[in-house]
């Protein structure tokens with residue numbers, strides 16, 4: 001299907017926090033109650049519309065188990081957005097966030113938009129991490145934050161779409177060089193021509209504004 | 213079959229051969245990393261931390277069982293030697309005592325008898341020790357070697373799994389989900405990782421369970437057999453201390469006023485000390501019993517210090533040749 005842009009996303013976080021479930025909920029509107037361990041990486045894709053433009057999200061759902069850590073590092077390259085997920089019912093998954101963030105910052109491009117996600121918000125009775133703690137962590141590290149539930153689908157759409165909006169804004173601001181695929185953004189085939197002015201203007205601060 | 217189909221078919225087959233070859237390649241690569249002690253992926257190593265801790269326990273069980281067997285063997289041998297020496301000492305005292313018509317002679321005879329008795333009783337310790345040896349040996353042959361086999365199989369599968377991870381890391385360098393060829397390749401490697409991981413996880417679990425069981429059953433074995441040994445040991449002590457106490461009782465209030473008797477005893481002792489000092493570890497305790505027994509009878513004697521000096525000379529760390537020498541000589545010796 002034709003698209004204006006393609007954004008590469010990566011989902012990271014400890015094993016069992018619900019990364020694959022978030023993806024499945026977002027792409028198929030389904031929930032998988034059994035933990036089917038991800039081996040290396042799985043892929044998903046979905047079209048969304050922002051500002052009247054078709055955007056294809058290409059999502060890399062990485063394995064959270066520690067033995068895959070060195071492998072999943074190579075998946076960061078060229079990602080425009082990252083969903084950093086923890087499980088609000090497991091404090092240790094929250095404690096590991098700094099390690100994940102360091103990993104992400106080290107192996108991705110500096111403009112990558114990172115969305116912090118506290119998943120399993122449906123399990124309020126088993127909550128171990130307060131919402132305020134997630135917010136504080138996000139504020140401190142300059143991330144966007146949301147609590148989601150892959151089970152009830154609460155905030156799942158928003159998590160993926162808000163990240164895309166943020167990336168889109170960065171393109172408008174000219175922060176992203178969309179001609180450099182290492183930034184995780186591809187221009188769709190039929191839009192390439194119309195967007196070339198945008199690409200050309202990436203050096204200037206204002207240039208992006210006018211073209212859309 | 214059209215030409216095109218045939219080519220597709222041929223290449224498919226061929227690619228499975230290539231696949232096998234690559235599996236071997238990455239496994240060999242992992243084996244090399246392991247054998248040459250090259251630094252392994254620290255995350256992969258860290259994720260096996262619990263397993264490696266269990267293996268550490270296993271190796272310690274293995275090692276300490278071997279050591280235990282050696283110690284039991286030595287201990288058995290020493291018990292025999294000690295018993296022999298004890299017996300000889302007893303016999304010597306008896307024969308010396310029979311020639312001494314004084315009260316001291318009676319004491320020597322009685323003590324000699326007690327020592328002979330103790331030397332016989334001491335051998336009873338060998339029965340539970342033999343049992344312990346056999347049980348530990350059986351444990352080593354059965355339980356340990358069984359666990360060892362599982363550990364070996366686990367290590368094999370670990371190498372295969374880590375090899376597959378290396379392979380996956382390699383194909384992950386260039387991966388684009390929209391490129392069919394790359395994805396096809398990735399799926400193959402992913403299947404291999406999944407397969408080897410499942411195998412490894414199962415064996416990992418087996419190993420952990422077996423090691424836990426091994427530790428528990430060894431504990432059980434030891435507590436069982438050692439209780440036996442303990443009982444026998446107590447029994448032995450009870451019997452001998454009983455005999456010694458009886459002698460002690462019968463000679464209570466005896467005042468050896470005959471200085472020459474004391475002299476004889478002292479010389480006897482020095483001679484014995486010299487002979488037995490070679491195996492001082494074992495005889496030390498025998499001597500202590502002996503010494504305390506006589507100390508009591510010599511209570512009223514002025515030169516009780518003779519005994520103390522003798523006893524002080526018996527420090528197991530000093531040169532056996534120095535036993536019975538005066539301090540001055542000793543100083544000269546060590547200077």
Ligand SMILES: Nc1nc2c(ncn2[C@@H]2O[C@H](COP(=O)(O)OP(=O)(O)OP(=O)(O)O)[C@@H](O)[C@H]2O)c(=O)[nH]1
Nearest residue numbers: 015016017018019020021033035038064120150151
């Ligand atoms: N109640 C509840 N359970 C969830 C939610 N999201 C995931 N789960 C459950 O959590 C378990 C793990 O989910 P996955 O999505 O497979 O976890 P993952 O993060 O992909 O794990 P790895 O692939 O090993 O990295 C599964 O049993 C899910 O059913 C949620 O929002 N609510």
Ligand SMILES: [Mg+2]
Nearest residue numbers: 019020037038
């Ligand atoms: Mg997963």
